[in-house]
Amino acid sequence: MNRTLNGGIALVTGAGGGIGGAIATALAGEGMRVWLCGRRRESLEVLAARIQPDRLAGLLAADVTRPADRERIAEVVGARLDVLVHAAGQFQPGSPAEIPAAEMVSLFEVNTIAPLDLTRQLLPALRAARGQVVVLNSTAALRATGPWSVYAATKAALRTLTEGLRDAVNREGIRVLSVLPGRTASPMQARVHEWEGRPYRPERLMQPADVAAMVIAALKLPDTAELTELVVRPRQPG
Ligand SMILES: NC(=O)c1ccc[n+]([C@@H]2O[C@H](COP(=O)([O-])OP(=O)(O)OC[C@H]3O[C@@H](n4cnc5c(N)ncnc54)[C@H](OP(=O)(O)O)[C@@H]3O)[C@@H](O)[C@H]2O)c1
Structure with missing residues (x-):
């Protein structure tokens, strides 16, 4: 039987961005109450205005690189967390x-x-819900070349550590999914195109809602199954 997300609590970091925003919206659409996290409160407010009020757990203006902010997030979320999405x-x-x-x-x-450290701090709440963790990685993790290599290295390390996390928490009933998207229309991808000196045509790229739909499908898998890694890319034209 498929898992239901309805009535659960979710937290999405990077919720003010392209992919995080789409996933937060989709989780709310499934009936979850969603915490929206990001540094800029304004972009969280823009998203919050599009979400049904009873599906909003709250806004968490926080910088996830600051240890004090990670502690505050874990405190505010409290005893139970069904879905944790890292899109920052x-x-x-x-x-x-x-x-x-x-x-x-x-x-x-x-x-x-x-x-990884935010997940560690939220583990008691995830254990209480036999929760699920979704980590936005990148196809860049699969090959590190030239000027992409430092970014790619951060994602390759994230991929390895996410596997270690899964090994550690799976037996406690927590599922962990790595998502490796290719180019997806978002403010980040617009900046990548600018750096590459290429015209930005978002309609030709994968859409954040496409990524969100795949994440939702993975989260709803029956308890007997687990999708560990999702590699998705824009459909090649032609
Ligand atoms: N778009 C793509 O083509 C693509 C492809 C592969 C992988 N990805 C990955 O997917 C994830 C989401 O990317 P996206 O395209 O949606 O990018 P995006 O639109 O730039 O969104 C990223 C969000 O992360 C937030 N953020 C950045 N630093 C933060 C920090 N220190 N603390 C808290 N929030 C922070 C930003 O909001 P604030 O500035 O308000 O904090 C921003 O809204 C990233 O991990 C990215 O590497 C994207």
Whole structure:
């Protein structure tokens, strides 16, 4: 029997962004009460205005790279969490030949360390719900080349650590899914196109709602199954 999400509690980081916003909206559409987390309260408010009020658990303006903010998130969420989605992330172009150590550390902090440490702090609430964790990774994790290599390394490390997390918490009934999307229309992808000097045509890319639909399908799988990794890309034209 499929799992139902209706009535559960979810937390989405990066909810003010393209993919996080679409997943938060889809979770609310399934009847969950959703915490929206991101640094800029304004972008969370824009999303909140589109979500039915009784499906909104609250807004959490927080920087997930700050340990104090991660502690506050865990405190505010409290005793039970059914679904935790990590969609906060950043892209920075550049190879190790160009990016100074401090900037590399910052990128690892937001893309790699923050989602894992926030999950660790929310484990009691996830255990209570036999919950599910969704980690937005990237197809960049599968190949590291030239100016993509530092970003790709943060995602490759995230992929390995997410597998370690799954190994550790699976027997407690917690499912962990890595999602590796290719190019998806979002503010981040618009910035990538600008850096590449290419015209940005979002309609040609995968849509955040496409990613959200696949995540929802994975979350609703029966308890006897678990999707561990989802690799999705825009359909090639032709
Ligand atoms: N779009 C793509 O083509 C694509 C492809 C593969 C993987 N991904 C991955 O998918 C995830 C979502 O990407 P997206 O395309 O939706 O990007 P996006 O539109 O830029 O959204 C990312 C969100 O993360 C939030 N964020 C960034 N740093 C944060 C921090 N320190 N604390 C809390 N929130 C933070 C940002 O909001 P604030 O600035 O308000 O904090 C932003 O709304 C990322 O992990 C990205 O690497 C995206």
